[in-house]
Amino acid sequence: MAKPVYKRVLLKISGEALAGDKHTGLDFEVIGRVCDVIGRCIAMGVQVGVVVGGGNFWRGVKDGGGKMERTRADHMGMLATVLNCLAVADVMEQKGMEVRVQTAVEMRSFAEPYIRSKAIRHMEKSRVVIFGCGTGNPFFSTDTAAVLRAAEIGADVILLAKNVDGVYSADPVKDPSAVKYDSITYDDVLAQHLMVMDSTATSLSMDNHIPVLLFALRDPENIIRAVCGEKIGTIVKE
Numbered sequence: 001m002a003k004p005v006y007k008r009v010l011l012k013i014s015g016e017a018l019a020g021d022k023h024t025g026l027d028f029e030v031i032g033r034v035c036d037v038i039g040r041c042i043a044m045g046v047q048v049g050v051v052v053g054g055g056n057f058w059r060g061v062k063d064g065g066g067k068m069e070r071t072r073a074d075h076m077g078m079l080a081t082v083l084n085c086l087a088v089a090d091v092m093e094q095k096g097m098e099v100r101v102q103t104a105v106e107m108r109s110f111a112e113p114y115i116r117s118k119a120i121r122h123m124e125k126s127r128v129v130i131f132g133c134g135t136g137n138p139f140f141s142t143d144t145a146a147v148l149r150a151a152e153i154g155a156d157v158i159l160l161a162k163n164v165d166g167v168y169s170a171d172p173v174k175d176p177s178a179v180k181y182d183s184i185t186y187d188d189v190l191a192q193h194l195m196v197m198d199s200t201a202t203s204l205s206m207d208n209h210i211p212v213l214l215f216a217l218r219d220p221e222n223i224i225r226a227v228c229g230e231k232i233g234t235i236v237k238e
Contacts, residue, residue, distance in 0.1 A: 005229035054080025074138035104136030
């Protein structure tokens with residue numbers, strides 16, 4: 001059996017990925033498969049923190065469409081992430097996993113407030129910690145929240161599970177000649193305006209020397225492969 005190469009990881013899951021082929025709402029079959037794989041990571045001794053996006057319900061500035069004040073639209077996006085956090089936590093608990101939801105905006109009836117030391121202690125006890133509400137501030141994406149939490153908890157790597165299988169030189173849907181990178185530097189991502197994460201998240205990961213491994217969540221087994229150091233997707237590093 002392959003052994004993990006990372007001790008502590010921050011897994012970022014896009015909201016769209018949790019919706020599966022429905023593209024909106026929640027696909028509990030998809031969530032179940034993802035939770036099964038996370039459970040296997042925990043059994044291997046890997047400490048797992050999770051940041052979940054909210055795009056399957058609401059994408060702040062995009063869905064606001066210029067008709068809402070940006071801050072309020074982003075606040076709605078934060079609430080969308082909490083819907084996903086609670087759904088994923090519930091599935092994990094049904095599978096016998098220990099999990100805690102922590103939110104950057106306090107809502108004590110639903111979850112713990114985010115406290116760094118408490119999150120680390122939970123992970124040391126083999127509990128999955130799911131971080132909701134992004135950074136708790138408007139104008140910042142959940143990708144930026146993933147990098148921030150990864151830096152705070154001392155994660156070895158950010159596992160960026162999205163609907164694409166890596167970083168390409170151009171949009172592969174629009175450009176059949178687009179080339180997929182196995183590895184690329186933060187500087188090249190920023191210089192070429194490649195859509196790995198937004199520029200704020202990419203700069204933050206670069207400044208804190210945290211590698212980012214982007215891969216497709218369509219096959220949840222990719223999470224295990226990533227944790228065990230197999231060559232999948234694209235790794236962004238120095």
